Amino acid sequence: MKNLSILVVDDDPVIRRLIQQRLEKANYPVEVAKDGTEASDLLNSKYYDVVLTDLMMPGGIGGIEVLEIAKALHSNTEVVLITAHSSVDTAVEAMKKGAADYLEKPVNFDELFLKLDKIANLKTILRNAQDLQQAMDTTENVASQTIQDLEMRVARLDELLDAVETSLTNTDEDEDVRIAKALALLAKR
Amino acid sequence: MIKITPSELNLIAQYIHEISGIYLDQSKSYLFETRLGAIAERLGCKSYQDFYNKAKRDLTRNIERQIIDAISTNETLFFRDKGPFELLQHKLLPEIIDRRTPKAPNLKTNIRIWSAAASTGQELYSIAIIIKELLRDLSRYAITLLGTDISDSAISQASYGKYNKFEIERGLDQRYLQRYFSLFGDSWKIKDEIRAMVNFRKLNLMAPFTSLGKFDIIFCRNVAIYFTLEDRKKLFNRIADSLADDGFLIIGSTESLSGVCPRFVPKRHLRAIFYQKNN
Ligand SMILES: C[S@@+](CC[C@H](N)C(=O)[O-])C[C@H]1O[C@@H](n2cnc3c(N)ncnc32)[C@H](O)[C@@H]1O
Numbered sequence: 001m002k003n004l005s006i007l008v009v010d011d012d013p014v015i016r017r018l019i020q021q022r023l024e025k026a027n028y029p030v031e032v033a034k035d036g037t038e039a040s041d042l043l044n045s046k047y048y049d050v051v052l053t054d055l056m057m058p059g060g061i062g063g064i065e066v067l068e069i070a071k072a073l074h075s076n077t078e079v080v081l082i083t084a085h086s087s088v089d090t091a092v093e094a095m096k097k098g099a100a101d102y103l104e105k106p107v108n109f110d111e112l113f114l115k116l117d118k119i120a121n122l123k124t125i126l127r128n129a130q131d132l133q134q135a136m137d138t139t140e141n142v143a144s145q146t147i148q149d150l151e152m153r154v155a156r157l158d159e160l161l162d163a164v165e166t167s168l169t170n171t172d173e174d175e176d177v178r179i180a181k182a183l184a185l186l187a188k189r
Numbered sequence: 190m191i192k193i194t195p196s197e198l199n200l201i202a203q204y205i206h207e208i209s210g211i212y213l214d215q216s217k218s219y220l221f222e223t224r225l226g227a228i229a230e231r232l233g234c235k236s237y238q239d240f241y242n243k244a245k246r247d248l249t250r251n252i253e254r255q256i257i258d259a260i261s262t263n264e265t266l267f268f269r270d271k272g273p274f275e276l277l278q279h280k281l282l283p284e285i286i287d288r289r290t291p292k293a294p295n296l297k298t299n300i301r302i303w304s305a306a307a308s309t310g311q312e313l314y315s316i317a318i319i320i321k322e323l324l325r326d327l328s329r330y331a332i333t334l335l336g337t338d339i340s341d342s343a344i345s346q347a348s349y350g351k352y353n354k355f356e357i358e359r360g361l362d363q364r365y366l367q368r369y370f371s372l373f374g375d376s377w378k379i380k381d382e383i384r385a386m387v388n389f390r391k392l393n394l395m396a397p398f399t400s401l402g403k404f405d406i407i408f409c410r411n412v413a414i415y416f417t418l419e420d421r422k423k424l425f426n427r428i429a430d431s432l433a434d435d436g437f438l439i440i441g442s443t444e445s446l447s448g449v450c451p452r453f454v455p456k457r458h459l460r461a462i463f464y465q466k467n468n
Contacts, residue, residue: 148462
């Protein structure tokens with residue numbers, strides 16, 4: 001099974017069925033919705049990696065609305081629109097609203113699979129980048145604690161060495177006294 | 190893609206060090222090729238020797254600017270490491286204000302803060318937000334917030350104050366976002382009240398900066414890590430000159446000054462370290 005879950009939204013039962021079968025044959029986990037309302041319910045109840053939706057659908061919720069709902073719920077969900085040639089302009093507008101891509105009817109499946117591969121690759125790269133950032137943040141936090149501790153320790157030891165030097169070079173006192181004072185300082189370390 | 194030869198690598202690395210102080214590890218030749226390749230190709234160079242010659246001869250220093258933009262790491266975020274900003278809010282600012290507030294009631298309190306490698310501005314805007322939150326009414330203060338960086342593109346983004354959602358999501362509290370930013374297309378822009386508190390300008394830390402005057406607080410974070418120990422020593426020595434005698438220095442959370450600058454002593458407060466001069 002491929003690791004890209006897909007929701008197919010199309011009011012035409014024949015096309016819906018066709019897309020579902022082809023995606024399943026290619027090993028994608030697929031679910032379908034017969035219109036925008038059903039898609040909205042499904043999107044509200046679970047996460048999909050990709051929503052493949054017809055642009056023009058009857059009822060209040062069309063492809064653009066499905067896009068908006070999907071993006072609002074999970075900005076990580078990628079939406080691909082299926083459009084008639086005559087509404088390519090609308091699809092381009094949809095890209096500005098965050099659609100990942102669009103396909104013209106009739107759907108060319110080679111093209112669809114190519115687009116899905118591209119989305120899967122991008123998701124992997126994004127995931128790796130996030131993992132790396134996480135790992136770096138953790139390393140940086142630990143390192144910064146260690147460095148702070150060492151920085152304070154070095155400063156303390158510097159101060160101690162200065163005091164020892166002062167005590168040892170204090171010619172006003174006898175050597176024994178100087179050494180004893182220096183040792184007393186060192187003992188406090 | 191143009192290939193870089195070992196002697197060209199050496200030449201370019203020295204050139205970059207000369208113009209920016211940045212020391213690049215020559216064992217990472219891919220770094221030179223990936224970061225500089227596009228510029229070299231745009232200029233129609235046949236080799237990196239050719240690229241070097243063109244850059245040296247360019248009196249407009251346009252190529253030099255492009256090289257600096259390409260090799261500098263501008264990675265930064267709002268409230269990076271949190272600790273220094275809590276420190277600023279709860280200790281450094283109150284202490285400075287205490288000491289700088291004049292006896293005469295009609296005189297303003299002077300405070301000067303410098304973000305010495307400001308990158309795209311997040312550090313300085315975080316400082317400005319903390320100040321605004323702490324002081325509310327700024328009319329009794331004369332506050333200088335200066336951000337400098339060697340990279341032109343970083344400075345121009347900082348001046349513009351616009352950040353995309355990835356830059357915003359990293360480190361910025363929802364509360365501050367709502368209060369101090371406005372939605373601008375699919376990005377966010379810092380509001381004028383904060384923008385008006387700060388100034389950005391281009392500055393190479395390898396060049397003299399005494400003309401900037403003295404500062405009460407200096408942030409010099411995550412820039413000296415790109416320099417050699419020798420350059421780091423010189424830099425922090427000059428920073429000590431630019432810091433008021435009772436001023437505070439903050440460096441990056443994984444940086445250290447021991448063995449770098451004996452004029453600074455570290456102090457720990459809460460979970461952060463700051464430095465003061467041992468006058
Ligand atoms: C990693 S950013 C640090 C930003 C910020 N201080 C922080 O800690 O988040 C390093 C910045 O140092 C700048 N830089 C590198 N060399 C410099 C130089 N010689 N003079 C001034 N800025 C320099 C780079 O352009 C870059 O924007």
